[in-house]
Amino acid sequence: MIAQVAGLLTIILAVWTWRVEKRRWLRFLGLAALGTVVAQGVLGGMTVLFYLPPAVSSAHAALAQTFFCIAVAIALFTGSKWVEEQPRVEFDPRKPSLFTLTLLSIFVLYVQLVLGAMYRHHGLSWWPHVVHAGIVSFVLAWTAVRALAVYSHIEAVRRPAVIMLSLVxxxxxxxxxxxxxxxxxxxxxxxxxxxxxxxxxxxxxxxxLLLATTVILSIQVWRHVPVAFEERVPQAQRDPSAA
Known part of the structure; x- marks a missing residue:
């Protein structure tokens, strides 16, 4: 019943974004949400038919959270604050950049998600999930501390960083x-x-919630704290005495 309601709401969301939304990429994001729901239904059926195979059940769990992240991103992109706000941009010259750290955080969270799903469905022992939890904690703490230490004055970055650290x-x-x-x-x-x-x-x-919050942080960092690319100027142009 819940799956049917979620599917119906996603169809409405996809149709609404395609008909009303002027941003083309956001219309395709709505279609992506619908596609994940369809794929989720297929995987759910396979899970039942084949009696919870670990690989299919784990893919089903991972895809469910992917859909959740897409839905949260659509909510963010269609919010009045995103549309009306003039982003405050500060370039990030550090290596690794904060944006790179957010992407790394999303990656390790997905790995942790798969490891946990494999353990719950008896496809893997518990220790990889537990050991990798230490890696996840380190990466996410590194990301949150960097965001709060350097860009705490940007509310769009500070808020998801605080929430992410609390959720960790x-x-x-x-x-x-x-x-x-x-x-x-x-x-x-x-x-x-x-x-x-x-x-x-x-x-x-x-x-x-932790994965979705990390996705939001990554989006906000991409918007407000883009990576600063160093412009490489030839030495002859850089040194005035060479002219």
Whole structure:
């Protein structure tokens, strides 16, 4: 029922953006949201037909969060603040740039998402997901600290950075709780117990929020803090005495 409602709303969203929106790239983003819902339905059907194969179930989980990120991005792009605001631009000469760090954050989050889905569907042991959580925490903390230390005066960058850092802390706590209820306490349970279900669902939900927040941060950094490209001037033109 929920999947049908989500699909119907996505169809309405895609039609609305295609008919009303003047930005061509945003119209195609609406179609991309619809495409992910269709693919999600296909993967969901395969998951049921083939009795939860780990690879298909993990792809189903990853695609669901991809759709969520696309929907959040569309909400951001169609908001009045995005349309009416004159972006405050500051070039980023640092290496790696903040934009590079946000892209790296998205990448490690996707890897973590797949590892977690593979573990939940019995396609992988728990330790890759736990070990990679340390990498994710380091990369996201690095990204958030850089954003807050250098660009805290830009609200569009500061706000998602603060939220991202807060969600990382919450996600670590939920991950530890999920580990205890699933691995330490509930590994011999015949059926998933309520604490395991609550902690796992909360862990997945906060993970989706964390990924979407990181995507928003990346978009805002791309808009407000573009990478500064060094202009290479020949030495003969750079030195006035050479003329």
């Amino acid at each position: 802390i919450a996600q670590l706590c939920l991950g530890f709780t999920a580990f205890l209820t699933r691995v330490a306490w509930g590994k011999d349970a015949a059926q998933p117990e309520l604490p395991m279900v609550i902690s796992t669902v909360s862990h997945v939900a906060v993970g989706a």
